[in-house]
Amino acid sequence: xxxxxxxxxxxxxxxxxxxxxxxxxxxxxxxxxxxxxxxxxxxxxxxxxxxxxxxxxxxxxxxxxxxxxxxxxxxxxxxxxxxxxxxxxxxxxxxxxxxxxxxxxxxxxxxxxxxxxxxxxxxxxxxxxxxxxx
Numbered sequence: 605x606x607x608x609x610x611x612x613x614x615x616x617x618x619x620x621x622x623x624x625x626x627x628x629x630x631x632x633x634x635x636x637x638x639x640x641x642x643x644x645x646x647x648x649x650x651x652x653x654x655x656x657x658x659x660x661x662x663x664x665x666x667x668x669x670x671x672x673x674x675x676x677x678x679x680x681x682x683x684x685x686x687x688x689x690x691x692x693x694x695x696x697x698x699x700x701x702x703x704x705x706x707x708x709x710x711x712x713x714x715x716x717x718x719x720x721x722x723x724x725x726x727x728x729x730x731x732x733x734x735x736x737x738x
Contacts, residue, residue: 609628609630612633615631618637620731623725623727626646626726627723634650634654641657641660642658644726647663647715649711650663650665650666652668653665654670654672655670655676657675657676657731659677660677663681664682665682665685666709666712668685669687670686680697680698681699681704683699684701686698
């Protein structure tokens with residue numbers, strides 16, 4: 605997508621091959637589909653996030669974060685609710701608590717006036733199998 609803007613009223617689903625500038629896309633919820641690898645260098649703020657592929661990001665979520673079997677998440681998470689299914693790879697600094705949810709809500713207020721990463725280009729590539737982490 606180039607020289608456009610899109611507003612998803614609910615969920616933005618990212619597949620391999622997606623190429624966009626973050627400031628051009630607005631969505632409440634985010635889903636990274638199987639086979640896709642998305643990297644956000646600046647904070648990502650969504651209500652609900654479902655990862656089936658690979659997501660690397662600092663993530664603030666005010667709803668439910670779900671890391672599905674076979675998915676990979678690497679980064680930071682602040683929020684109130686998290687599900688990591690058996691067989692998922694999860695490597696993150698995590699604050700899932702009332703304080704984490706408050707931090708996500710605070711980030712939501714801050715990002716209403718200033719969106720870090722608005723000019724960040726995202727290319728969703730084909731995911732590769734991660735090395736085991738121990």
